[in-house]
Amino acid sequence: MTISITQPICVTGASGFLASWVTKMLIDQGYTVHATTRKMEKALFLKNLDGATDDNLKIFDGCDFSVENSFDKAIEGCYAVIHCASPFFNAGGTRENLIDPAVEGTEMVLNACKKYNVQRVTLTASSACVIVDYGTKADASATGNHVYTDADFSPADILEEKKNYYSLSKLYAEQKAWEMSKEEGCPYKLCVLNPSLIWGPMTKGQTHLNTSSAAIIQYMDGTHSKIQNGVRCVVDVRDVAEAHITPITQDIGWGKRYLLFGGAPHFQETASFVKKALTQNGSDAALSLVKNVPTEVDEKLQPTVMGPSADKPLLFDCTPAEKELGIKFKSVEEMVTTCVNELLANGFTGSNQYDTTKL
Ligand SMILES: NC(=O)c1ccc[n+]([C@@H]2O[C@H](COP(=O)([O-])OP(=O)(O)OC[C@H]3O[C@@H](n4cnc5c(N)ncnc54)[C@H](OP(=O)(O)O)[C@@H]3O)[C@@H](O)[C@H]2O)c1
Numbered sequence: 429m430t431i432s433i434t435q436p437i438c439v440t441g442a443s444g445f446l447a448s449w450v451t452k453m454l455i456d457q458g459y460t461v462h463a464t465t466r467k468m469e470k471a472l473f474l475k476n477l478d479g480a481t482d483d484n485l486k487i488f489d490g491c492d493f494s495v496e497n498s499f500d501k502a503i504e505g506c507y508a509v510i511h512c513a514s515p516f517f518n519a520g521g522t523r524e525n526l527i528d529p530a531v532e533g534t535e536m537v538l539n540a541c542k543k544y545n546v547q548r549v550t551l552t553a554s555s556a557c558v559i560v561d562y563g564t565k566a567d568a569s570a571t572g573n574h575v576y577t578d579a580d581f582s583p584a585d586i587l588e589e590k591k592n593y594y595s596l597s598k599l600y601a602e603q604k605a606w607e608m609s610k611e612e613g614c615p616y617k618l619c620v621l622n623p624s625l626i627w628g629p630m631t632k633g634q635t636h637l638n639t640s641s642a643a644i645i646q647y648m649d650g651t652h653s654k655i656q657n658g659v660r661c662v663v664d665v666r667d668v669a670e671a672h673i674t675p676i677t678q679d680i681g682w683g684k685r686y687l688l689f690g691g692a693p694h695f696q697e698t699a700s701f702v703k704k705a706l707t708q709n710g711s712d713a714a715l716s717l718v719k720n721v722p723t724e725v726d727e728k729l730q731p732t733v734m735g736p737s738a739d740k741p742l743l744f745d746c747t748p749a750e751k752e753l754g755i756k757f758k759s760v761e762e763m764v765t766t767c768v769n770e771l772l773a774n775g776f777t778g779s780n781q782y783d784t785t786k787l
Contacts, residue, residue, distance in 0.1 A: 431679050438462040438506040438546075440491065440499065440537055441513025443471040445638035446552060446623075448631040449669035450510050451485070452477050457677065460484045462502045464491035464513065470786075473633030493533030503540040508548040508676045509616075511537050514601065516639050517784045521593040530597035531604050538608045545615045548682075550672045553602040555624040555661055556595035557582055558687060559734045559742075566736030566743075576735065576744040578622065578687045592733075602685075609683075617682035619675040623668045624661030624689045627763040629770035636786040637776045644767045647695075647702045649778040650720040656695040658730025658738035663690040664758040664766075674753045686749040690757035692742045696725055701764035708765075713772055 437454055441447045442463030451474055454461050461484065465471035468489040474480060475487070488502035493513075503509055514530045534551070541549055560582040566574040587596045602620055609618035626640045637645065643660075646652055668688055675681035703721040706714040735742040749755045771777070 430677050433459065433507050433677065435505060435507035436460040436462045436486070437676065438464065438499075438503050438509045440464045440502075440509065440511045442474060442487070443635065444512060445630060445634065445641060446626060446665055446668055447510070447512035448474060448634060449665050450512060450672050452631055453666075453669050453673055455479050455484055457673070461486070462506055463487045464499060464502045465489050466492045470635055473631070473635060476633055477631065493529040493536060497536070497540070499537050499540045500543065503537070503546060504544045506544070506546055508550070509537065509541050509546050510550050510672050510676070511605075512552045512672070513537075514552065514597065515787065516594070517787055518594050518639070520784060523593055523596075526593040526597040527600060530601040534601040534604050535608070538605060541616050542608075542614060547616055548619075548676045548679075549605075549609075549616045550619045550621060550675050551602070551605050552668075552672065553620045553622045553685065554595075554598040555622055555687070555689065555734065556598040557602045558622050559661070559744075560587065560592060560595045561735075562586055562590060563732035563735075563737050566740065567732070573741070573743055574736070576687065576742075578685045578748060619681040619683070620685040621668065621671050622685055622687050623663050623671075625663070626665050626668055627662050627767045628664035628666055628758070629766035630774050632770075632773065634774055636783070637781045638787065639782075641767060641771060641776070642779060642782040644698075644702065644764065645771060645776060645779050645782070647699050647721055648706065648717045648768070648771075651779050652722050654724050654726040655699050655722050656730055657726045657728060659692045659694050659742050660698075661689045661692045661734065661742060661744065662760060662763060663688045664763045667755050667757055671749060671753050671755055681752060684748070684752075686753060687744060687746050688749055688755070689744045689746050690763065691760040692744070693760045697760065698764055699723070701761050702768055705765040705768035709769055709772060711772065713777060714768075717777065
């Protein structure tokens with residue numbers, strides 16, 4: 429049952445791939461959004477979302493994890509906060525540029541929620557907090573077929589040993605959020621969402637090529653001469669956005685974490701969907717890229733990082749998200765096709781447009 433919410437809902441990092449969808453869907457559903465960004469020019473495209481007005485969308489700039497209390501103005505007066513902002517890249521990641529901002533940023537946002545008596549918080553965690561165990565769980569289980577659920581946690585000691593700073597940034601930020609939600613006098617209830625790699629369409633006008641969409645570009649621009657021999661768990665950005673909004677609007681899911689996986693395709697399937705999407709798109713730009721899509725699968729298996737070794741199926745159970753949050757996960761073909769079409773519509777055709785300084 430939808431509850432009545434008259435106060436604004438704050439979305440952090442609203443220029444981002446996921447948070448711009450959250451913003452769009454909240455506006456579509458009639459809510460008022462306080463959107464945060466570090467730089468106004470990066471978020472200005474949100475003003476062009478269908479139905480966005482000066483009344484239902486207020487953009488707050490200067491909201492930066494390195495600037496003390498910089499989220500206060502955006503959060504003051506809000507009923508709920510959807511905390512999506514976090515640095516997301518892998519290459520060049522360190523403790524200082526990934527873990528520190530993710531954890532300190534989460535603490536800053538949640539402290540502002542406490543200060544301004546926010547009632548509900550949904551937080552973007554990641555499959556990085558759940559399945560990144562370098563094969564230690566699935567391969568060591570009796571059947572080699574461990575089924576991942578929201579009860580699983582990636583082991584911090586192994587992530588530290590492997591220097592997997594992005595996964596650690598998500599794991600430690602999620603831990604910080606749970607700790608703070610259990611402190612005495614905390615005014616808000618917390619729900620955590622753990623999505624896998626997110627594909628699907630960018631919102632129109634997104635200014636940067638985000639990390640997960642860049643993985644699809646690599647199958648369009650010749651980066652991969654052979655298809656990677658492995659699987660990757662993926663989920664549609666629209667399903668992930670809905671999962672962040674539903675707990676707030678339906679008042680459900682508090683105190684829980686939800687695994688959000690829409691499928692686990694082998695890259696061979698992904699490559700075939702990319703080729704089909706480019707062909708069906710039919711624009712000159714799309715057709716010129718078809719020849720770049722690799723057809724031969726690399727003999728070498730992808731390293732074991734998430735779940736079991738690449739020759740075994742990656743098993744997971746997302747029925748809580750389906751049954752409790754009502755998510756009907758979109759198909760992998762739908763995610764890949766819409767991702768390709770909207771990358772092209774936003775003018776992204778090559779990995780050379782991926783610039784971590786613009787994330
Ligand atoms: N995409 C995926 O595959 C995936 C999978 C699982 C989880 N996630 C999580 O989903 C969330 C959104 O990711 P995304 O894919 O949408 O990436 P994205 O497009 O790079 O968006 C992340 C946003 O976070 C904000 N941000 C980054 N560093 C910040 C800092 N130091 N201070 C303040 N804000 C900062 C940025 O907003 P401004 O530049 O406007 O300030 C940026 O737009 C992240 O928490 C990510 O870890 C993503």
